[in-house]
Amino acid sequence: MSVPLDQLTHRDADWAGLRALVTGLGVTGFAAADALLQHGAEVTVVDAGQGDQKQETQAGILGILGADVRRGAEHTAAWPAMAAVPADDGAAQVDLEVDVVVTSPGWRPDHPVLAAAAARGIPVWSEIELAWRLRPRVGAAPWLVVTGTNGKTSTVQLLTSMLQAAGLRAIATGNVGVPVLDAVQHPDPYDVVAVELSSFQLHFTHTISPLASCVLNLAPDHVDWHGSLEAYAADKAKIYERTQLACVYNVQDPRTEAMVEQAEVVEGCRAVGFTLGTPGLSMVGLVDDVLADRAFVEERRTSAAELGTLADLSRASGGDGSSAPPPHLVANALAAAALARAAGITPAAVREGLRRFRSDAHRTSIVAEHEGVTWVDDSKATNPHAALAALRAYPHIVWVAGGQLKGAEVEDLVAEVAPRLRAVVLLGTDRHRIGEAVRRHAPDVPVHDAGVTDHGDMAAVDRVMDDVVARCAAFAAPGDVVLLSPAAASLDMFPSYGSRGDVFAAAVRRALGEGGS
Incomplete structure (x- = not known):
């Protein structure tokens, strides 16, 4: 390496010869590898999966730019396994040294690559750290x-x-x-x-x-x-x-x-x-x-x-x-x-x-107002704390909840909002935990279980959401808000929380027909 890391504090420093390992080939990893290559660094990229067509294209671009791109789980199983050279007996022989690892947000600190880097005293940077160091020396x-x-x-x-x-x-x-x-x-x-x-x-x-x-x-x-x-x-x-x-x-x-x-x-x-x-x-x-x-x-x-x-x-x-x-x-x-x-x-x-300012879709966004009932998409509420913020905003709620709780507890959430609940409609993997909390803290509130289905079958997902909306319409009275605020992640049934909100909104519009506004 031509310069110590503590001198790489701006884009005008001498980055040539820096040996960087970039983990992940998503948006973050591609941007990091591309930036490092532009500044003369030697870049190796490793990604556990084979990826989709977009990642295939990105891997090809980085390869043309001079990166060593290694894809597949065998390259991330242990540090630094991605640059292994076969030995005579066929076993992997490690032959890679790097000065810094630039990692993507999805990679946990206990991942074997990152844990081994830490054990060896090799700095690990986020793309945020890299971006800060790539600002201009003057006028940033x-x-x-x-x-x-x-x-x-x-x-x-x-x-x-x-x-x-x-x-x-x-x-x-x-x-x-x-x-x-x-x-x-x-x-x-x-x-x-x-x-x-x-x-x-x-x-x-x-x-x-x-x-x-x-x-x-x-x-x-x-x-x-x-x-x-x-x-x-x-x-x-x-x-x-x-x-x-x-x-x-x-x-x-x-x-x-x-x-x-x-x-x-x-x-x-x-x-x-x-x-x-x-x-x-x-x-x-x-x-x-x-x-x-x-x-x-x-x-x-x-x-x-x-x-x-x-x-x-x-x-x-x-x-x-x-x-x-x-x-x-x-x-x-x-x-x-x-x-x-x-x-x-x-x-x-x-x-x-x-x-x-206008709020993004899926954060307390009004989908429709019909016959005194307001339908609100808060699909971005992927944890109980986010859902609580929305639930506090309305006095009378038919609550649509459920998904992947990621280990989070819902007892305090349900206990606080229980007086506001007209009814609860549940879907997703961890719906039973929310239902049990509702039965403990709001035993008189009706609960409907709409079930769960694999996100690969969008027709089945649509059927589940149509059931959700039909039940909500039956429960809701004029002055109520039907609130999709799941308190949970979406990946059990949907590609993203945005998709979950879109499917909900589409089901609402189908149910209301020309009456929605």
């Missing part, structure tokens, strides 16, 4: 970064809307939008980037120094990947390290404030809270229906800046603007506003960003 766009168990995507998109309303060339990236490696290397540089980070990405991220950072909330999730809730929280907390101007935390979630208190930040960095209550000093929050800033105004002891109103945000979920936005969306908007204000965005631009 500042990063505003967001993590949390739920709400990351909406917050980053809200933030991007505010930045763009201020006239900045800004982009949402990370787990949303374009890959961060593409964003930092774009030929027309951005003024600022809003980055959504998962705990998987943060685990292998070591040197980023964002302008402002935020942990939205913390609830049990991905414990199977991290090994414990404590390890999961520790990876989330890494987002605050080396923050330059503002660490934004959730006043309603004291664990996020504790993370800020324990972080090693740049001198002068401030702690800024966001709250659904009245904001105190160095906070943003609500005063009646006004989003108010008491953190980034000079006279914050005696005054606040108006950043917008709930009405400015009310159409984001696809409604007609007459009802208040759900609390979780308001919280996300406040967090985004705090980050934007840390970046110097004016109150007027924050407000305009709120007005322009």
Whole structure:
């Protein structure tokens, strides 16, 4: 290697001769390998599966560019087995040295390749770490970064809307939008980037120094990947390290404030809270229906800046603007506003960003309103904490739930929302666990089991969802909300949570016919 890793802090450094192993050939792995090759590194790519046609094409492209691409489980069984040379007796003989491993988010730390790299003292980087090190030496766009168990995507998109309303060339990236490696290397540089980070990405991220950072909330999730809730929280907390101007935390979630208190930040960095209550000093929050800033105004002891109103945000979920936005969306908007204000965005631009914003599909998105019943797609609620945010938003609910719980508990969720439930319709692998919790905490609430089917048979999946919708229609009364908020992952029956939401919406429209609106 021509230069120590600690000198590879910008794209203008001498990357030639760096020996990099990239794990995974998905979107992340391809982008990482391509970027490294462009800067003169020697790249080996390993992927356990044979992949689809797209990955076949990507492997061919990387091969043409000079990468050594090795596909198949035999190349990932043990470190570093992917560059083995057959010995005389046919056994694998290891013959590969690398300086750094760049890994994809799906690869757990205990994977044999990554575990062996750690044991040998070989650094492991996420694509986020690589992207940070590939920014230009001079004039790099500042990063505003967001993590949390739920709400990351909406917050980053809200933030991007505010930045763009201020006239900045800004982009949402990370787990949303374009890959961060593409964003930092774009030929027309951005003024600022809003980055959504998962705990998987943060685990292998070591040197980023964002302008402002935020942990939205913390609830049990991905414990199977991290090994414990404590390890999961520790990876989330890494987002605050080396923050330059503002660490934004959730006043309603004291664990996020504790993370800020324990972080090693740049001198002068401030702690800024966001709250659904009245904001105190160095906070943003609500005063009646006004989003108010008491953190980034000079006279914050005696005054606040108006950043917008709930009405400015009310159409984001696809409604007609007459009802208040759900609390979780308001919280996300406040967090985004705090980050934007840390970046110097004016109150007027924050407000305009709120007005322009529209929620993504599958997050409390209204599918139809018919005969007094509102049908809402919240398929993105892939864990109990996310579902709770949606369930709290409506007083009377026919709840559609179920899927893969990933080891998460549902007792507290069901106990809290039990008074709101008109009926529950269940589907998916772990539906029985939710049903048992409903029977314990809401024994008078009717429960229908719609079953589970393999996602490879979409006709059967459609039949199950048609049954779900028919049962919901029978249970619902005027004033009710039929809410698909599964509290579970989707891959038992659907290719993605987006597919689950689309199938639900299609079934609703079939059932309502021309009456849906």
